[in-house]
Amino acid sequence: MTNPARALTLGLVAHDRCKQALAAWTQEHQETLRPHQLIATGTTARLLSAAAPGLSIRAVRSGPLGGDQQLGAMISEGRLDGLIFLIDAMTPQPHDVDIKALLRLCILYEVPLAVNLTTASLMIGNPAFLSGDRHPAADPAPLYAAYASRSLSE
Numbered sequence: 183m184t185n186p187a188r189a190l191t192l193g194l195v196a197h198d199r200c201k202q203a204l205a206a207w208t209q210e211h212q213e214t215l216r217p218h219q220l221i222a223t224g225t226t227a228r229l230l231s232a233a234a235p236g237l238s239i240r241a242v243r244s245g246p247l248g249g250d251q252q253l254g255a256m257i258s259e260g261r262l263d264g265l266i267f268l269i270d271a272m273t274p275q276p277h278d279v280d281i282k283a284l285l286r287l288c289i290l291y292e293v294p295l296a297v298n299l300t301t302a303s304l305m306i307g308n309p310a311f312l313s314g315d316r317h318p319a320a321d322p323a324p325l326y327a328a329y330a331s332r333s334l335s336e
């Protein structure tokens with residue numbers, strides 16, 4: 183069953199060589215994105231806001247300065263509904279550990295994740311995703327409750 187439509191909180195991040203592509207995609211999909219709350223890492227936010235001035239995009243810090251970790255914190259608090267993250271696979275990044283940590287939290291918490299624009303378009307074109315509907319297995323709480331309360335005694 184599909185939940186009533188609600189505004190989602192979506193993360194948008196792109197490495198430098200992918201920023202123009204994400205800006206063009208955001209512009210192209212601005213009507214679909216408009217009802218949702220968009221959060222982007224600092225420099226990505228600047229470019230996307232220029233490309234699609236009608237969208238309200240909240241900036242966190244730049245990725246290498248903690249922005250990826252801010253998005254990760256939102257995931258761990260259940261405050262991010264999806265992430266579009268265009269990663270430059272050909273350029274070493276100084277904050278590789280932060281990138282890995284953000285991807286890991288998407289996996290851990292079943293957050294829908296697009297690492298290319300084909301998947302991003304599929305994601306936002308899917309009415310079930312936009313309505314906030316998630317597969318029942320997407321609730322990680324039961325999975326990790328046993329881990330969080332594990333006994334540490336011998």
Ligand SMILES: O=C(CO)COP(=O)(O)O
Binds near residue numbers: 224227245
């Ligand atoms: O480095 C990033 C993600 O890992 C993106 O950060 P900026 O959007 O600030 O460039």
